[in-house]
Amino acid sequence: MSVGIVSYGTYIPKFRIKVEDIAKVWGDNADILSAGLMVNEKSVPDLDEDTVTIAVEAARAAICRSSLDPSRIEAIYTGSESHPYAVKPTSTIVAEAVEATPEMTAADFEFACKAGSAGMQACMGLVQSDMADLGLAIGSDVSQGAPGDALEYTAAAGGAAYIIGNKEEEMVAIIEDTYSFTTDTPDFWRREGMPYPEHGGRFTGEPGYFKHVLGAAKGLMNKLGTSAEDYDYAIFHQPNGKFPSRVAKMLGFSKEKIAPGLVVTRLGNTYSGSCLMGIAATLDQAKPGDRIFATAFGSGAGADAFSFRVTDKIDKIRDKAPRVEELLANPVYMDYAMYAKHKGKIRRA
Amino acid sequence: MSVARFWRQQVQRYNLVGNHCRNCDEYYYPPRTTCPFCRRNGEMEEYKFSGKGELVTYTIIHSAVEGFEHQTPYVLGIVKLEEGPRLTSQIIAQPEDVNIGMKVRPVFRKLGESGDKGMLHYGTKFTPA
Numbered sequence A: 001m002s003v004g005i006v007s008y009g010t011y012i013p014k015f016r017i018k019v020e021d022i023a024k025v026w027g028d029n030a031d032i033l034s035a036g037l038m039v040n041e042k043s044v045p046d047l048d049e050d051t052v053t054i055a056v057e058a059a060r061a062a063i064c065r066s067s068l069d070p071s072r073i074e075a076i077y078t079g080s081e082s083h084p085y086a087v088k089p090t091s092t093i094v095a096e097a098v099e100a101t102p103e104m105t106a107a108d109f110e111f112a113c114k115a116g117s118a119g120m121q122a123c124m125g126l127v128q129s130d131m132a133d134l135g136l137a138i139g140s141d142v143s144q145g146a147p148g149d150a151l152e153y154t155a156a157a158g159g160a161a162y163i164i165g166n167k168e169e170e171m172v173a174i175i176e177d178t179y180s181f182t183t184d185t186p187d188f189w190r191r192e193g194m195p196y197p198e199h200g201g202r203f204t205g206e207p208g209y210f211k212h213v214l215g216a217a218k219g220l221m222n223k224l225g226t227s228a229e230d231y232d233y234a235i236f237h238q239p240n241g242k243f244p245s246r247v248a249k250m251l252g253f254s255k256e257k258i259a260p261g262l263v264v265t266r267l268g269n270t271y272s273g274s275c276l277m278g279i280a281a282t283l284d285q286a287k288p289g290d291r292i293f294a295t296a297f298g299s300g301a302g303a304d305a306f307s308f309r310v311t312d313k314i315d316k317i318r319d320k321a322p323r324v325e326e327l328l329a330n331p332v333y334m335d336y337a338m339y340a341k342h343k344g345k346i347r348r349a
Numbered sequence B: 001m002s003v004a005r006f007w008r009q010q011v012q013r014y015n016l017v018g019n020h021c022r023n024c025d026e027y028y029y030p031p032r033t034t035c036p037f038c039r040r041n042g043e044m045e046e047y048k049f050s051g052k053g054e055l056v057t058y059t060i061i062h063s064a065v066e067g068f069e070h071q072t073p074y075v076l077g078i079v080k081l082e083e084g085p086r087l088t089s090q091i092i093a094q095p096e097d098v099n100i101g102m103k104v105r106p107v108f109r110k111l112g113e114s115g116d117k118g119m120l121h122y123g124t125k126f127t128p129a
Helices: A019-026 A030-037 A049-068 A088-098 A115-128 A203-225 A242-251 A272-281 A312-319 A324-328 A336-342 B002-013
Strands: A004-011 A015-018 A043-044 A073-079 A103-107 A134-142 A156-165 A174-184 A233-236 A291-298 A298-308 B017-021 B044-048 B053-061 B074-081 B086-091 B103-113 B118-129
Touching: A004 A049, A004 A272, A004 A324, A015 A019, A015 A174, A015 A336, A019 A030, A019 A336, A043 A156, A049 A073, A049 A088, A049 A134, A049 A156, A049 B103, A049 B118, A073 A115, A088 A103, A088 A134, A088 B002, A103 A115, A103 A324, A115 A134, A115 A156, A115 A174, A115 A272, A115 A291, A115 A298, A134 A272, A156 A272, A174 A203, A203 A242, A233 A242, A233 A272, A272 A291, A272 A298, A272 A324, A272 B053, A298 B053, B002 B017, B002 B118, B053 B086
Parallel strands: A073 A103, A073 A134, A233 A291, B086 B118
Antiparallel strands: A004 A156, A004 A174, A015 A043, A134 A156, A174 A298, A291 A298, B017 B044, B053 B074, B053 B103, B074 B086, B103 B118
């Protein structure tokens, strides 16, 4: 039985802070940071936005784009490292808000930046085994970076939602296959009750990101007998612009093939939404017949690779919800003081 | 707000679910148990509003109640839905961008929270269309 993306939706808060405004506060060199990270600015949530509100807006955009009956969604998985409740699912709030309740299953996932893609794989299993008609997988985050930490320059807010189904006539992209590569690698973590994550500095690169992304990507291409030349576009998890650019080169993907999905330069790292946002930005401009390669990475650590083939249906539904470029347009910039207030780093006494 | 009180109202808050009287064609939000015009002759049915509407009037809150102090200044307005009902809602916009008569659309936002340990309340607010 085939499995594929029936629809997708995204949400990005309208506020942004520039790297130079963060660097000014901590005495860092903004030019060196921007050039090194390949990130110029990042999104910031509004005072009343969180992982739940972003997940709901992205899910509603996905449902609106396909005009499908939400009661057909029989599984919802929301991946995030910033669920607002420690105990109480984000996914049940999403399910109620999109009117998919009550005949369905739901759970929250957490796997650093790849909890959303893990949700996609879970949905694939359910619809492919005919246990569910449609599954909704969401990656949504309002991630925190400790004041002055390197993560503060990139930890952003946003989310993407994917409706996964098994009826080929409904799919905008067929998922040709998926492959995962997972080990116990302590490159990044946040202990229970702690407000900010810790990371292993340079350790996050080689044994973390590159080993796992390459492991999953090469594993999937070996499984399918494909190479970079067989794909029109590629997306890799984008904690910054440098890592996905380097891993794309190592795998033989040109700059042109990753350009549509490389939104991190204007958005920052949306964690569980990161790779999924890049896939959405690529679907926003892909043509029927195009093949798309994607690999999400989550610290801890693991990577999920996917191979997509875009169908004719993409042109029929693409413009029924905002494109990623529209959500990135016309941002409202804020200074560090307002950013600190929005992120709860400072509170009124 | 008590857990039970919010839970009873969450469907209407999440998705603007009110009702409609088939007898007199009036729409209600929040939902009413009986039509105040038709009384026993009323034929009430559940109705989900699209959320499209216009701003009837608004005020800018500079001195907020407990729990909203960090959001000042913010806009509180009365929105008239296309079907007729009016409701009070926070308007997500900079005060200088708001004007009477402007078209609005619904957005899903956090409405509040019961302290640091209590539940989080979500629902509908409005933003310029």
